[in-house]
Amino acid sequence: MQTSENGMESTNELSESDRHILNFLDSMDSYLILMDSLSSALRQGWLELASARHSMGASRVSSALFDLKSHNAPTTLQVNNAGPDVEFPHFTLCKWALSSDPEKRSEEAKFEEDEMLQNKSNSPRLQHPELQESKAEGGGSPVTIGNQAQKERLKSLSMFGALVSPKLRSTQLSFEKALEALVEISNVRASLLCAYDQVQKDLKNTT
Amino acid sequence: MYGFEALTFNIHGGYLEAIVRGYRSGLLTAADYNNLCQCETLDDIKMHLSATEYGPYLQNEPSPLHTTTIVEKCTLKLVDEYKHMLTQATEPLSTFLEYITYGHMIDNVVLIVTGTLHERDVQELLEKCHPLGMFDSIATLAVAQNMRELYRLVLVDTPLAPYFSECITSEDLDDMNIEIMRNTLYKAYLEDFYRFCQKLGGATAEIMCDLLAFEADRRAVNITINSIGTELTRDDRRKLYSNFGLLYPYGHEELAVCEDIDQVRGAMEKYPPYQSIFSKLSYGESQMLDKAFYEEEVKRLCLAFEQQFHYAVFFAYMRLREQEIRNLMWISECVAQNQKARVHDSVVFIF
Numbered sequence: 001m002q003t004s005e006n007g008m009e010s011t012n013e014l015s016e017s018d019r020h021i022l023n024f025l026d027s028m029d030s031y032l033i034l035m036d037s038l039s040s041a042l043r044q045g046w047l048e049l050a051s052a053r054h055s056m057g058a059s060r061v062s063s064a065l066f067d068l069k070s071h072n073a074p075t076t077l078q079v080n081n082a083g084p085d086v087e088f089p090h091f092t093l094c095k096w097a098l099s100s101d102p103e104k105r106s107e108e109a110k111f112e113e114d115e116m117l118q119n120k121s122n123s124p125r126l127q128h129p130e131l132q133e134s135k136a137e138g139g140g141s142p143v144t145i146g147n148q149a150q151k152e153r154l155k156s157l158s159m160f161g162a163l164v165s166p167k168l169r170s171t172q173l174s175f176e177k178a179l180e181a182l183v184e185i186s187n188v189r190a191s192l193l194c195a196y197d198q199v200q201k202d203l204k205n206t207t
Numbered sequence: 208m209y210g211f212e213a214l215t216f217n218i219h220g221g222y223l224e225a226i227v228r229g230y231r232s233g234l235l236t237a238a239d240y241n242n243l244c245q246c247e248t249l250d251d252i253k254m255h256l257s258a259t260e261y262g263p264y265l266q267n268e269p270s271p272l273h274t275t276t277i278v279e280k281c282t283l284k285l286v287d288e289y290k291h292m293l294t295q296a297t298e299p300l301s302t303f304l305e306y307i308t309y310g311h312m313i314d315n316v317v318l319i320v321t322g323t324l325h326e327r328d329v330q331e332l333l334e335k336c337h338p339l340g341m342f343d344s345i346a347t348l349a350v351a352q353n354m355r356e357l358y359r360l361v362l363v364d365t366p367l368a369p370y371f372s373e374c375i376t377s378e379d380l381d382d383m384n385i386e387i388m389r390n391t392l393y394k395a396y397l398e399d400f401y402r403f404c405q406k407l408g409g410a411t412a413e414i415m416c417d418l419l420a421f422e423a424d425r426r427a428v429n430i431t432i433n434s435i436g437t438e439l440t441r442d443d444r445r446k447l448y449s450n451f452g453l454l455y456p457y458g459h460e461e462l463a464v465c466e467d468i469d470q471v472r473g474a475m476e477k478y479p480p481y482q483s484i485f486s487k488l489s490y491g492e493s494q495m496l497d498k499a500f501y502e503e504e505v506k507r508l509c510l511a512f513e514q515q516f517h518y519a520v521f522f523a524y525m526r527l528r529e530q531e532i533r534n535l536m537w538i539s540e541c542v543a544q545n546q547k548a549r550v551h552d553s554v555v556f557i558f
Contacts, residue, residue, distance in 0.1 A: 047540075047541075047544055050537070050541075054537050059335060062318075064318070064322055064331055064334075064335045065327070067326075069326050150436065161389075162439070163386050163430065164433060165432075166493055
């Protein structure tokens with residue numbers, strides 16, 4: 001009886017340590033995929049910036065036009081530090097200053113992120129009347145959020161002029177995607193380090 | 208034959224026409240571009256360019272090179288050639304050559320004003336200005352708060368003064384006002400250049416009016432596409448289109464109400480010269496539109512050299528050199544970013 005109980009305990013311990021190893025490997029896999037995605041978004045962004053400079057002219061797309069006046073950051077990063085209830089810190093991107101409520105802002109940001117990334121294409125279309133009409137039937141809020149985010153995007157691009165090429169707007173979306181990937185990488189890295197600590201503890205317990 | 212230019216043109220314009228045709232033969236060929244597109248580093252590009260007319264301008268540049276350095280030095284060559292022609296020209300060719308630079312002057316004015324609005328250092332902005340568009344009091348632009356002051360303090364003594372009558376207001380300068388000012392000035396400049404060429408008459412008028420009409424039409428399309436999704440109203444958009452060109456006036460009426468690229472395509476495909484441009488693009492796509500327009504422009508500019516005894520060859524040469532510099536900029540960026548697969552996205556071969 002005691003032997004079988006000891007056997008069950010060690011089987012449970014093995015399952016627990018296997019789970020930790022699998023978590024670690026999953027986190028590592030996600031991390032590597034996200035790093036690759038970040039690299040490709042940045043490459044795309046830099047090439048599109050060169051394309052925008054080629055289209056609009058070097059004097060219109062230049063670091064000399066960056067706005068040095070003080071203004072609020074349109075996008076902020078929230079960090080929920082690790083605590084008794086939270087295993088590892090969590091990072092949340094709040095895009096385009098959509099609302100002052102952090103929770104609401106993160107939901108709006110996620111929604112807007114999904115919409116814009118789905119709609120990103122070679123077309124310069126930035127307003128989608130058909131899409132807005134179908135959303136308006138469901139409720140007014142997503143349309144307002146979409147318009148607000150779009151206005152903030154155009155406002156941040158306005159340092160290069162009020163009428164910018166669609167290539168510059170594509171550049172903005174690429175770098176936005178890269179920023180989201182960076183935040184996601186931070187979250188995955190935090191869970192990766194936590195999973196690694198777990199695996200290290202399991203190794204110490206078995207030796 | 209338009210008139211009797213062949214009898215009298217060479218008295219005052221013969222030397223410079225020969226000079227500009229000599230300059231034209233120095234433009235890079237397809238073989239040069241193929242070699243440049245295979246370069247692995249910017250130093251390789253510099254090595255290939257050392258065998259061209261750009262060689263003396265790049266030879267003293269230290270490694271590591273930057274793409275902006277290559278563009279800057281190539282632009283210096285164009286400026287030197289332009290200044291040589293301008294100093295040798297007599298009227299009306301000298302006025303014609305000056306007209307070619309007013310577009311750069313407008314860009315420089317907008318750069319200084321925008322940079323000042325963004326609290327940038329004036330010296331830093333002056334370094335970014337195009338050398339062909341410089342004038343004496345350009346640094347004083349930084350003190351102006353609105354367009355009225357801009358005009359009164361600085362621009363009244365420049366060739367851009369007549370173009371300001373349509374956009375003088377006392378409103379403070381902001382991003383949208385500056386953009387409207389840029390496009391209004393450019394519209395007035397193109398119309399003035401068009402009238403000047405018409406007055407010259409003969410082959411110059413025939414060829415230049417065609418080239419300027421194409422420029423006006425291209426600007427109308429770009430303004431339309433760039434203003435989609437912005438605060439610019441339809442009326443304001445319509446006011447920025449030039450009052451000449453193939454699209455004037457009915458094409459402009461259609462473009463003014465376009466809300467996406469497919470509607471722009473629908474408006475443009477009614478005009479046969481632009482149907483061929485838009486046929487190269489797939490529906491909903493606009494990334495290759497710039498290249499398609501540049502290719503059409505290069506074709507028209509090269510045709511200008513097929514006739515003699517007119518001034519359009521000078522305009523055509525300047526524009527072809529600018530296209531060449533754009534090509535070199537793009538190739539350099541693709542090589543620097545290790546994106547050689549995309550190098551043919553924006554290179555427009557001239558010959």
